[in-house]
Amino acid sequence: MSEVFRRYGAPLGLMILLLTGIWVVAMVVLPYFVMVEYSFHPNLPGPEIGGPKDIYTLDNYASLFRGIDILAWDFPDDFRVFLRTIWGSAVVTAVCLVVCYPVAFYLAKVATPDRVGFLLLLLVVPFWINEILRTFSWYIILAFNGPLNAVLLALGLLDKPVRWLSGSGGVLIGMTYAFLLFMMFPLYNALQTLDRNQIEAARDLGAPGWRIHWRIVIPHAKPGIAVGCIMVFVLAASSYVVPALLGSPGTRWFTETIYQWFFEGQNWPRGSAYAFVLLGLCVAFILAMMRIFRVGLTDIAK
Amino acid sequence: MTGMKASERLLQAYVVLFLLYLFLPLAIMVAATFNTSRFPTVTPWLGTTTRWFEVLWNDQQMWRALWNSFVVAFAVIVVSVPIGVAAAMLLSSLHKRARTFLYAVMVSPLLTPGVIIGISTLVFWERLGVKGGLHLAVIGQSSFIAAYVMLMVLARLQRFDPSLEEAALDLGASHAQAFRRVLFPHLRPAIVSGAVLAFFQSFENYNTTLFTRGTDTTLTIFIASKVRTGLTPAVNALGVILIVVTVVGAIGYEILRRREAARAREATRRAQENALGDLRKA
Amino acid sequence: MSQDVELDGVTMRFGAVTAVRDVSLVVKAGEFFSFLGPSGCGKTTILRILSGFTEPSAGAVRIGGRDMAGIGPNGRPTALIFQNLALFPLMSVWENIAFGLEVRGVGKAERRKRAEALLDLIALPDAADKRIDELSGGMKQRVAIARALAVEPQVMLLDEPLSALDLKLRQHMRAELRAIQKKTGVTFIYITHDQGEAFTMSDRVAVMSRGVLEQVGPPKAIYDDPATPFVATFVGENNAFTGPVALLADGVAAVETPFGPLRGRAGPGLASGAAAVLFVRPERLREATPGDGANRLAGRVTHVDFEGNFANVFLKGPDGSAILVQLANDGSGEPPPEGATMDIAFDPANAVVLPDGPRARS
Ligand SMILES: Nc1ncnc2c1ncn2[C@@H]1O[C@H](COP(=O)(O)OP(=O)(O)O)[C@@H](O)[C@H]1O
Numbered sequence: 020m021s022e023v024f025r026r027y028g029a030p031l032g033l034m035i036l037l038l039t040g041i042w043v044v045a046m047v048v049l050p051y052f053v054m055v056e057y058s059f060h061p062n063l064p065g066p067e068i069g070g071p072k073d074i075y076t077l078d079n080y081a082s083l084f085r086g087i088d089i090l091a092w093d094f095p096d097d098f099r100v101f102l103r104t105i106w107g108s109a110v111v112t113a114v115c116l117v118v119c120y121p122v123a124f125y126l127a128k129v130a131t132p133d134r135v136g137f138l139l140l141l142l143v144v145p146f147w148i149n150e151i152l153r154t155f156s157w158y159i160i161l162a163f164n165g166p167l168n169a170v171l172l173a174l175g176l177l178d179k180p181v182r183w184l185s186g187s188g189g190v191l192i193g194m195t196y197a198f199l200l201f202m203m204f205p206l207y208n209a210l211q212t213l214d215r216n217q218i219e220a221a222r223d224l225g226a227p228g229w230r231i232h233w234r235i236v237i238p239h240a241k242p243g244i245a246v247g248c249i250m251v252f253v254l255a256a257s258s259y260v261v262p263a264l265l266g267s268p269g270t271r272w273f274t275e276t277i278y279q280w281f282f283e284g285q286n287w288p289r290g291s292a293y294a295f296v297l298l299g300l301c302v303a304f305i306l307a308m309m310r311i312f313r314v315g316l317t318d319i320a321k
Numbered sequence: 322m323t324g325m326k327a328s329e330r331l332l333q334a335y336v337v338l339f340l341l342y343l344f345l346p347l348a349i350m351v352a353a354t355f356n357t358s359r360f361p362t363v364t365p366w367l368g369t370t371t372r373w374f375e376v377l378w379n380d381q382q383m384w385r386a387l388w389n390s391f392v393v394a395f396a397v398i399v400v401s402v403p404i405g406v407a408a409a410m411l412l413s414s415l416h417k418r419a420r421t422f423l424y425a426v427m428v429s430p431l432l433t434p435g436v437i438i439g440i441s442t443l444v445f446w447e448r449l450g451v452k453g454g455l456h457l458a459v460i461g462q463s464s465f466i467a468a469y470v471m472l473m474v475l476a477r478l479q480r481f482d483p484s485l486e487e488a489a490l491d492l493g494a495s496h497a498q499a500f501r502r503v504l505f506p507h508l509r510p511a512i513v514s515g516a517v518l519a520f521f522q523s524f525e526n527y528n529t530t531l532f533t534r535g536t537d538t539t540l541t542i543f544i545a546s547k548v549r550t551g552l553t554p555a556v557n558a559l560g561v562i563l564i565v566v567t568v569v570g571a572i573g574y575e576i577l578r579r580r581e582a583a584r585a586r587e588a589t590r591r592a593q594e595n596a597l598g599d600l601r602k603a
Numbered sequence: 604m605s606q607d608v609e610l611d612g613v614t615m616r617f618g619a620v621t622a623v624r625d626v627s628l629v630v631k632a633g634e635f636f637s638f639l640g641p642s643g644c645g646k647t648t649i650l651r652i653l654s655g656f657t658e659p660s661a662g663a664v665r666i667g668g669r670d671m672a673g674i675g676p677n678g679r680p681t682a683l684i685f686q687n688l689a690l691f692p693l694m695s696v697w698e699n700i701a702f703g704l705e706v707r708g709v710g711k712a713e714r715r716k717r718a719e720a721l722l723d724l725i726a727l728p729d730a731a732d733k734r735i736d737e738l739s740g741g742m743k744q745r746v747a748i749a750r751a752l753a754v755e756p757q758v759m760l761l762d763e764p765l766s767a768l769d770l771k772l773r774q775h776m777r778a779e780l781r782a783i784q785k786k787t788g789v790t791f792i793y794i795t796h797d798q799g800e801a802f803t804m805s806d807r808v809a810v811m812s813r814g815v816l817e818q819v820g821p822p823k824a825i826y827d828d829p830a831t832p833f834v835a836t837f838v839g840e841n842n843a844f845t846g847p848v849a850l851l852a853d854g855v856a857a858v859e860t861p862f863g864p865l866r867g868r869a870g871p872g873l874a875s876g877a878a879a880v881l882f883v884r885p886e887r888l889r890e891a892t893p894g895d896g897a898n899r900l901a902g903r904v905t906h907v908d909f910e911g912n913f914a915n916v917f918l919k920g921p922d923g924s925a926i927l928v929q930l931a932n933d934g935s936g937e938p939p940p941e942g943a944t945m946d947i948a949f950d951p952a953n954a955v956v957l958p959d960g961p962r963a964r965s
């Protein structure tokens with residue numbers, strides 16, 4: 020702390036402390052705390068807030084789980100949405116990993132440097148294009164009268180058009196497309212540091228291609244895999260616009276449930292509780308990945 | 322040998338397919354802009370037109386939303402860049418333990434879902450009696466965009482030689498002068514990149530804005546609501562414009578980067594020449 | 604214009620480490636003064652205390668009689684040349700040189716003029732608009748000096764500024780630095796671990812070891828009259844013969860060594876019977892003549908290094924101790940062959956006897 024003042028002098032040092040303090044306290048830490056605190060309150064009309072009924076309660080959390088009947092395999096709506104979100108995000112993450120891995124490997128270890136420069140530029144462009152537009156393009160493709168059905172009908176692969184946008188399929192397709200590159204770049208960065216000689220050596224020893232990947236390339240890519248999976252999972256689990264555009268009322272996402280509690284149900288405490296549950300889910304996933312792949316926070320922030 | 326070649330060719334084919342997968346949807350969206358069909362599609366092609374650009378041009382709501390997006394993005398730059406710079410400077414002069422802890426707190430918003438940042442911002446300011454609106458969107462977005470700026474500035478700061486700062490002080494500069502003339506110029510590229518990144522991040526933000534915007538509309542909110550209600554290819558026209566801006570920006574950035582790399586190579590060459598000259602003299 | 608620099612009981616502690624211990628000395632105005640010592644002995648720390656980047660844990664620094672306590676680097680009449688030079692990479696050469704003037708509010712035209720005058724002084728007249736990364740090591744060196752001179756400091760502080768250069772350039776720059784110092788008359792305080800550098804440039808040298816000031820004096824006095832065993836062994840080569848003081852009279856001391864009693868000039872602090880060392884330089888040893896009575900010793904030649912203008916002859920004494928004799932190639936004779944026994948002698952005036960103490964690691 021005193022180092023700040025020694026290096027930058029008193030006025031600048033104070034400014035630094037003040038700005039950082041405002042950010043960390045008033046924009047990051049306190050809002051979390053207030054949200055969490057809020058989630059333990061009952062939803063009361065304005066005048067009763069702070070009154071005798073305003074007691075701490077776990078009800079907002081309990082309501083997510085209330086009515087679960089494992090034996091009958093029966094779940095309440097909100098919980099079903101929650102499960103779908105976890106499951107769907109996991110599927111999207113896995114698909115992104117599988118789809119990206121060969122491309123990242125090609126970029127990092129096979130392509131010539133000139134071509135890599137060009138391809139990276141090509142990849143960066145869709146990366147910068149708005150998530151909504153990327154989702155919207157699939158909205159067009161998957162539409163009942165859209166090009167996908169038209170092509171498949173023309174090729175004779177379908178005999179009647181399919182409603183792609185009902186059910187979860189559209190959401191998963193759209194998310195995979197929207198978040199793919201968040202897997203690509205971490206993977207590529209990790210693979211780039213792999214020494215090509217290791218691959219050559221393994222090949223010299225007669226290892227078949229899949230075994231080289233399994234024993235050498237993938238272990239080396241672990242930090243990249245971890246970071247990519249974290250990015251994609253968190254983005255998918257907390258996506259609002261993709262399910263809103265490509266989903267149907269029967270296939271809501273947990274973020275949509277939260278939004279509904281906030282702005283349609285006018286139940287902010289419950290919305291806050293659910294938001295905290297979503298945060299917990301993401302943190303649990305991140306910690307699990309960090310544990311499984313043995314990576315630290317600094318690796319992720321890159 | 323031939324087996325390796327075959328697998329390599331297979332990989333190349335896959336990469337081509339991947340690129341197709343990446344760009345075909347965008348191409349279809351762009352193409353749909355020029356179809357006369359009232360619903361954005363390329364099948365069937367009812368005729369080529371540019372009228373959807375006109376429709377977009379005449380859409381007052383769009384202009385309003387665009388204006389709001391600009392206002393928010395600029396405000397986010399104003400808020401998040403100074404914060405990010407200050408935070409990086411603080412981190413770089415802290416000791417290990419405190420630094421690790423504060424760093425974790427600072428990057429946590431990057432791993433937090435955007436909707437949750439929006440919600441916590443909304444709930445927190447509601448407590449203080451502040452209702453949703455563009456100002457809350459600015460605060461909410463800045464809370465995580467500042468972390469991006471911080472990371473970029475910190476990376477640059479780690480390549481700063483603190484003895485430069487000391488040299489400035491030693492030559493009589495005040496702390497403020499040393500900052501303005503020595504540290505700040507060193508950080509400037511990172512600050513500019515940070516500001517550009519902040520602008521883009523803000524401009525395309527949806528999740529945080531959704532919860533903090535109150536009744537105001539930004540461009541992303543506008544697009545999403547248009548898709549759900551009142552979808553016409555005018556939305557595609559907007560998409561085309563944004564894509565063109567993005568592509569031009571990416572290419573421009575790349576050109577600048579390569580030019581700077583070439584300049585650095587040239588300077589190294591001259592320094593080597595001068596060193597040879599020195600040896601001859603000595 | 605220049606001023607005296609006074610260190611008065613300066614001590615610097617970093618936690619458990621005492622980097623500088625109770626150093627007191629006065630550097631006279633206009634002097635070229637060097638601190639010489641092995642790496643880690645506290646030289647940089649002293650310079651940072653003088654320039655105001657660190658406050659000493661105890662003691663005072665006075666410049667021109669004024670106490671510098673509480674005055675930061677930007678308030679002191681000193682200019683520091685950093686070990687890595689610390690030129691501003693984003694400014695051109697002339698902006699670097701004029702930086703000190705700029706922060707003092709000197710107008711641009713005037714700044715440019717003064718920068719160009721300094722560029723003439725350092726013999727780089729065409730470099731004003733060059734970028735720093737275009738310069739060679741030697742050019743950077745000179746720009747750093749010009750930048751420091753621009754603020755017209757009373758005291759220049761230089762932290763091993765030549766260490767990054769290669770040998771030839773380093774020797775060239777020594778002469779140049781000395782010339783600049785003479786021309787400007789500014790007090791130079793110079794830090795180095797290289798005795799050649801310290802000796803060729805300085806009026807006086809302070810030798811330091813582990814934060815302690817061992818000796819202050821002109822180069823010749825340091826070399827000929829080392830005050831401590833550390834100085835005797837750190838500066839140049841020396842033969843050491845250890846033993847108790849056998850005799851102490853009239854400024855001459857005899858040490859009882861395995862070679863018998865050896866005599867030399869008595870240093871300060873000797874007591875009869877106490878442990879002492881006699882030091883004699885290799886070039887002050889000579890082949891014994893029949894006339895030599897006392898101060899004789901003999902050894903077997905293990906090795907001869909012929910260097911051109913002289914030869915190093917390595918001897919092993921009967922007790923296994925190593926002795927180095929330097930024979931000038933002055934036509935008076937050939938060095939003995941390996942394996943031969945060599946009789947040597949020295950004049951007591953050419954040897955010094957000191958109380959035993961820590962020596963430099965070689
Ligand atoms: N800021 C510091 N914190 C802790 N120890 C230091 C610091 N600066 C120097 N030292 C210690 O003080 C001693 C002297 O260092 P220094 O003055 O740099 O030596 P020199 O310049 O003679 O090589 C060293 O042991 C060094 O480790």
Ligand SMILES: [Mg+2]
Nearest residue numbers: 646647686762
């Ligand atoms: Mg040093």
